[in-house]
Amino acid sequence: MPRITRRAAALIAVVLVLALSYANTLRIFIGQQYELATAMQQIEERTARVADLEEELARWNDPEYVKTQARTRLGWVMPGETGYRVIGADGQPLGGGVVIESASELPAGEHPPVWWDNLIGSIEAADAPKRKVVSR
Numbered sequence: 001m002p003r004i005t006r007r008a009a010a011l012i013a014v015v016l017v018l019a020l021s022y023a024n025t026l027r028i029f030i031g032q033q034y035e036l037a038t039a040m041q042q043i044e045e046r047t048a049r050v051a052d053l054e055e056e057l058a059r060w061n062d063p064e065y066v067k068t069q070a071r072t073r074l075g076w077v078m079p080g081e082t083g084y085r086v087i088g089a090d091g092q093p094l095g096g097g098v099v100i101e102s103a104s105e106l107p108a109g110e111h112p113p114v115w116w117d118n119l120i121g122s123i124e125a126a127d128a129p130k131r132k133v134v135s136r
Contacts, residue, residue, distance in 0.1 A: 042108070
């Protein structure tokens with residue numbers, strides 16, 4: 001059975017300590033790379049969403065688009081036109097009409113408002129009332 005000298009044991013111990021140190025550093029580095037990639041992906045998604053919203057905002061600046069939306073969403077008609085609404089057997093209008101859709105997904109890190117959020121807001125507002133300035 002081969003014997004290990006003190007120098008060899010010290011060398012093995014130093015190599016193990018260095019390996020453990022580098023392994024921990026490598027783990028941290030890989031974790032940071034993952035977080036960076038996730039953040040970059042979120043930035044790209046939100047940039048695309050901002051571009052879509054800016055495009056929609058630009059469309060709303062066009063009077064023809066606004067007129068078309070008023071006709072389809074609200075059922076408006078121009079002066080001199082006759083508007084018709086077809087009613088089904090159940091008494092509800094068929095097709096068209098106002099359909100309001102809410103955003104079903106919230107951005108990451110946000111939650112839908114709950115009653116205690118309103119309570120905290122009320123407490124904060126009561127803690128810092130606005131004072132009326134009385135002029136004479």
